[in-house]
Amino acid sequence: MTDFALHLVVEDVPAAVDFYERALGASVTRLLHLPDGSIAIAELDIDGLQVALAAPVPGTTSATPRSTATSVxxxxxxxxxxxxxxxxxxxxxxxxxxxxxxxxxxxxxxxxxxxxxxxxxxxxxxxxxxxxxxxxxxxxxxxxx
Structure with a gap:
């Protein structure tokens, strides 16, 4: 393995993008949209670390740490x-x-x-x-x- 990336589930993708830009100096590298125009996945670069942000998907096990009351x-x-x-x-x-x-x-x-x-x-x-x-x-x- 040579590359490492994070895939984080967030409560609000646009708000999370804004937060990571301001808090960690992230830059958006790609946005993937759903048919309704909302953002499905935002891909970011944070000082060389690739981070993908996505909202929880109903009917799956994806959840935010806040929604499960734990950060592991x-x-x-x-x-x-x-x-x-x-x-x-x-x-x-x-x-x-x-x-x-x-x-x-x-x-x-x-x-x-x-x-x-x-x-x-x-x-x-x-x-x-x-x-x-x-x-x-x-x-x-x-x-x-």
Missing amino acids: AAYRFAVPDADAAMDRATSAGAAVHAPVRDAFWGVRTGEVLDPSGHRWAFDQRTREVPVEEIEAQLARMLDGA
Whole structure:
């Protein structure tokens, strides 16, 4: 495998396109329309990541995280400034899921939920951390220390 793309189910395709343009700098690469003129699928490019957006299809299992009250994945971006990325996303309408913080694994990181409930994270590398140090911190967390 050499390419990777996301296919996200969103509640409102045009609103999601607007959100991703403002929050993540997305550009539309293709729109596929239904006979009534509404958008069936919007294909975007977000800094080289291909993302397809589609509305839930009645009679199928496609659903948004918001409609199922769960988000099982976080889509992580390496960014030069996590605070600026969070500000941009929240200014565009994202909700803060985890505020920006300095994490023990060597990144400044924060997470937002987009309007359909998908979780996006912004990671700014601050230092290289040896694997042993990360594992020791994980062990302390699991022990409740």
